Amino acid sequence: MPEAQIERIVPTPDWQPAVAALDDTLTEWLDTEHLSNPSHACVFVIAPPHGGHGDILTAWARHHDWRIVNPPKLEQILTQDLAWLEEQVRHPFPWVLPNLERCYLRHASGLELVRHLLDRSHTGSLGRGIIGCDSWAWAFLRKAWNSPEPPALAAQGFDQQCLARWFQDSIAGSEMDRLVFRQADSGAYVLPPPADMIEDKSIKTSEFLPILAAHVRGIPGIAHAIWRASLRTTPDETLSDTAANEDSANQCSTVWVTPWHQIRQPTPTSALLREQATLLHTLLLHAGLTRATLAPLLPLALSSAEAALACLEDAELVIRHEDEWRISPMGYPIVRRFLRDDGYLIDGF
């Protein structure tokens, strides 16, 4: 399917509903003027990779006119420059730090600053604030920062109903709301069709969405990427004749969904995963890194790190976003499963 058409059917995620949900959850905390426990002055919002926590918190902060705290520069982290932290304390306004994972490095000199930040947020001396953090970075920081578990929020994972509602809502109200989504090999409906469109109540429904929800562990950003990759304009040959007749009879047009087992997903060899496991893990712990930042964090020369990244890009496990390397949405479930089996620290999602 052409990219422009995919973009119309499955647009870039709009996190506004998540912002509203966060607002509802925080209502009580926002309404409490004097907190009995100073450690509750800061609330943590934890989300898995591709869960959109940075965008959600930034949007929330703009909506409430709270100050957005930018992460320190790389040099400030490594030199443990407390001036960055003092700068934040000087402002009396409530604040939002959307990406805590950008405030540390898994390096012998890369933890002091974030420990100071977390200690001060725990004592309430930074005032009221919200800290967003990637779940992998959070898992590591919980090991590096010895304190009782602070109050933390996490969005509920998307099950098949949530995914169906989310995918349908993205086309609702547009000229595309006469679209139906059916599996390309069996014709089974992947998303429930509108009630007025199909008279036959005994329609066959596909198992695609339950499988997708389980595979992506309820992470919306990853489900979104796979959903985009699964759409196509034509069904399998066996269905093509009957499909055209049904479309005209039901006055709708069909978007065909590639069956789950036919979706092209990364298939790295176990040898590649084992050789590059530390690199993949390091990328996950920092929610993405630049090439130059990656090398000092690994027992690798810069040239070796570049070669490894090229191999992983070929295997579609990593992607380059601007100057930064990240685990690809399609590769994430495979990488996570491998790292878990190999005994690496993993997130709680």
Add this chain to the structure above:
Amino acid sequence: MNDSIRGLTMNLSHLGQTALVQILLIVVTVWLLISLIQRLVPALASRLSGRHRLHALALVPVLRLLAIAAAFLLILQRIVEPTFENLVGILGALGLALGFAAKDYASSLIAGIVALYELPYRPGDWIEVDGIYGEVRTIGMRTVEIVTPEDTVAHIPHLKLWNQAILNANDGSQYLQCEADFYLHPHHDAAQVHRILHDVALTSPLLQIDRSINVIVREKPFGTHYRINAYPLDPRQQFAFVTDLTVRGKAALRDAGMALASVPAIAEQSP
């Protein structure tokens, strides 16, 4: 006893051609089965990781012992009538022969069976016997085969089990403690160095983070000795892990302005 041996001799003399063929078939089948187990299971284990690999490897000697025991019983049934007298006779004769002719060999075989029960070592374990350190690759009937860090294969007879200490670094688990040593000039802030070295271990990409990290400090006549005790993700990464701790530890100490201890070399004088 004499009657038993006389009866056994009569049974053996009646051993027909069919029984001999059957025995031969049993031996060949069991030999093929053992060869298959010894190739297939390690190949399968190499595709697994962590504790699953160790569990799969540990199956090899057990399966082989079961195959040999089954073969022994099947052959025994074809040679003698399995009465109490016959069994006493044949086992007694076997014991005498082994005791006199191949004492050490028999001792190693028996120690091999004991090793399967007591588990002083399993495939995948890192052991030290008689000053030889390496990873257990296979457990044979008579010897245990280990691969040293220099990639040298050493065959160690199981009979060492009787009277020598077997040092097992990971004891069937994937947790193997490693040590990295640092020696500093005595005039420094020990608490700061302790913190730095703890973070050096914590930030190692090869660290098994679920296990504890300990930094032990001891004062020596020439300076202060720091030792990081921590666990790598996989026992096979132990040397890479210690190297990583040492390289990054030295860099972190240098960045913090710490001076390493230096002891002037003293030539040894002959008496």
